[in-house]
Amino acid sequence: MDAVLAVDIGATKFAAALVDDQGEVITRHQVRADRERDADGLFEQVAELLGAVMAEAPERDVSIVGCGVGAAGPITANLELISPINLTEWRGFPLRRRVADTTGLMVAGDLDTKALALGEGWIGGAVGVRNFMSMVVSTGIGGGVVLDGRLLEGESANAGHIGHIIVVPGGRQCGCGAYGCLEAEASGSAIAATTGRPPADAHAAVVERTGRLVGRAVASVVNLLDFELTLVGGSVALGFGLPFFEAAQAELDANCKLAGSRPVIRPAELGAQAPLIGAAAVGWQALGRLDPLAG
């Protein structure tokens, strides 16, 4: 059986898996990023992880045909250089080349949130949908947009940064420097900073406000780009559950008044494996073996 090596580079952990062309995860390993290490030391952790996953291929009768990577941004196209905001050891780190040198494989990469959108379009909640957005509301907030059946890239390959849409003019200062960004008001780290407790212990009013602010940001994007479906994943959104989604939908309805606009916001469907499935979609697509957005 053929599989791709799928790699998820987050700010706190690294994960890798073998994933077949149906999106099935065959084996998976992960490691916590050791923040005591320098840039090369961190990559040694990644290299060990990749070695452990690749070593399992023969016993599972798998032939690894390529590698797809999703990484926290900002990035440059194809992950030639990555500078994850919350992984300060890596600034302009040549991730794609280092993974290729380590594995000997064809390596393709993308921003983690864009990879997630590909994954949702491939086997998740947006199969056959030509226009949609996928979002993550977790420690931070990010997204990816598919329009006319194509993943939006943008000038610097970082399109979809919905976390930096202003939802509270003059609000809290964001890590990006602006004030009142969605990420500064509704992310897990913003909730912890403003309420003094983790999102898992948030009061109902905080859950409702977070949903409302997410709905407000989504409404702006829906009005600009003309799509109906938004899928939201991430520990904060999925942990808050129904009250969050109801508040988001109500705010979306209140702000999308253009004729024919029928926006829907609902939970992402890929669950805990989503980042690896998204990374696999990037790999399979680059190999020309499948189009994750073909429906």
Ligand SMILES: [Zn+2]
């Ligand atoms: Zn911002």
